[in-house]
Amino acid sequence: MFRPDDLDISDRAGTAQPATRSAVGGRDGGSVRDIWERVRACLRAKIGEEIYASWFTRLELDGVQGETVYLSVPTLFLKNWIQQHYVEKIAELWQPELPNARVELMVRSAVVRSGSSPASVAARRIVRPAEPRREATSAASAPTPAPEARAVASDMTGGSPLDPRFTFESYRLGSSNRLAHAAALKVAEAPAGANPVFNPLYLHAEVGLGKTHLLQAIAAAGAARGRRVVYLTAERFMYGFVNALKTQSSLAFKEQLRGIDVLVIDDLQFLQGKSVQQEFCHTLNALMDAGRQVVIAADRPPAELDALEERVRSRLAGGLVVEIAALDEELRIAILNARVAALAQQHAGFGVPADVLSFIARNCGQNGRDLDGALNRLLAHNQFNSSAISLEMAEVVVRDLVRSSEPKRVKIDDILRIVAKHYNVTRADILSQRRTANVVKPRQIAMYLAKMLTLRSLPDIGRRFGGRDHTTVLHAVRKIEGLAGTDRVLADELEALKRLVNE
CATH class of the missing domain: 1.10.8 (Helicase, Ruva Protein; domain 3)
Structure with a gap:
């Protein structure tokens, strides 16, 4: 009897058929479905519950043929995002059972007729790479918005929860944060309908220095004055946009956000995905062009948000940018x-x-x-x-x-500047996709120094280097370490660069 666990894909008809047990299906008596559940569990453990819940709960296994694992998601946006950021990691998790595993990611049908057998349901989910399913483009063929569409949009405009302790009254002032506090208070006390003074107001600082406190104080004070304020973390914005796409309510999502008075976005450095960034840019432009207030916080200034498109960074830098320094x-x-x-x-x-x-x-x-x-x-x-x-x-x-002495805080931007100057290339060259030898070496050395001299994680360093995967950073670090052990000239160059960065 056919079992969905044993899905295979026909080369000719593109239909699901019973598969002969291969190494992947027969090892230790486990099925392909059992292996998939182990892969999902490993993925959840590696990336964390919050990211998994936001992006991977709708990822499903459609079948395995030879060395290829076929997975599917309900939207093109999810497919593109996972393809860009995690498809290699998912393939690696299959490799203990399928040594040469590769992953094909597809968009599955959103509608399946009731009463279908498991085999036919699985067959319709599978889209062969050579013959992708065509997306409906006419208004007549567009699916009707899901019943929960309005609920998703309303849920987003409710924003992320505020901590009642984070008020202007409870914020302690010093020389390091006085300007940021004054600008935040000015924005919060603006009457409804008034033109923004600073737009956008952009606050940046290391963790634990009061960015979120000020942003939530702005949101609470603005709402108390009758203004329509939405406070969102960047991850919450991404989650809302993906949900809007899944429920076909993206228009309602956009209209709701653009109808507010004040948009407050926290932790902007976590905003990822080309489609999400484009929607954020459109929302930012629409609000600011309509005279609405935008307030943003991140852990670095706009120029250092390398994962964001240049036009977004430029728009952010056009407002008031204020750093909150270390507390005295x-x-x-x-x-x-x-x-x-x-x-x-x-x-x-x-x-x-x-x-x-x-x-x-x-x-x-x-x-x-x-x-x-x-x-x-x-x-x-x-x-x-x-x-x-x-x-x-x-x-x-x-x-x-207890810290015996406070080391200098090394910034990746400083590393990029010094390495680019030393090797006579530009910062843009290092962050580009170019693979010529005169660019690859400085890029790998800069990644190595970023890992050695900062506390940034491999994924974070990859994002700062043009949105690269953490495995690319790990490869660069290992390669430079290996070369430095045998190449005395390179080892001396690395020491000289470290001294320049730490000066």
Whole structure:
């Protein structure tokens, strides 16, 4: 009896037929479907639950023929996004069972007649690479929007949830964030219908320095003044756009977002995918041209968002761009005092001596999250071990958080600039798709230095180098490491470049 687990694809008819058990289907008695479930589990573990839930829940196995694994998704947008970012990784996960596995990704039919057998359903899902299914283009053949279309759009305009603690009143000021706070307050206090003063307002900083606090304060204050405000993370924007495509409600999605007064986008560095970026650019232009306010935050300035198209970076840079610098010691103490007061309301009797606060402010990092981590440790030892908080106790409890000296923060943009100058190429050459020898070597060396001198992950470095896959970065790092071990001239060049970057 035919089982969908054993799908194969006919070379001539393009229909599903029972497949003879091959190595992939017979190993350890498992079926192709069992292997697919293991691959899905590995993929979920590697990329994390949030990314998996946003992009991969609709990815399905259609069959295996020879060394080719056929997978399908419901929309062309999802196909293109997964093809660009993850198809090689998915193929790698199949290789323990199918050593030379390659993945073909296709768009499956959205409508299947009821009462169909599993075999016929699977057969209709399969689109042969040589004969792709034609997309309906006429208005008469366009599918009717799904019933949940309006719900998706309404859900998006509700935005991401706000933390009630993030208000202007609870924001602590210092020299590092005063300008950003003043600009944010100016935007938030603008009356409904007023023309924006700074548009867009673009805030950038390292993690834990208060970007999200200011953005959510803007959103809350604007809504309190009767303005239609939507606060979204970049990932939430991507999720909403993909959902709109899946439910055929993209027009409603666009109309809802463009009908607001203030759009606030957080963590823009995570915005990925050409279609998503195009829609974001259209939305940005439509809002700003209509005199609506846009506020954006990211972990780097617009010029360093290499994964974004140039026209988007240019539009962002045309507004007010403000950096929130590292917190100085005085501001760190002010933040610690405020956090201690908040904890004391929840835990009666909790308090931290001034000398302990000074010790933490001087030695436990330069952002709010580091400070929170140190205080939480003190609280845990105080509450669970009944330990009095003292300087001696703090030195033991937070010893692994103490930094003997703060190293210089190396930026990938600095690495690109120095490597490009050293090898007489341009930054654009390094980020391009060119494969000539005079470009490939500087590109690989820049990737190697980015891995050695920054805390960026391989995927993040790949995004900063023209949207490349993390495996490309790993290959470059390993190649330069290997060459440096045998090529003394190259090893000396690398040391000279490291010194230039760290100066």
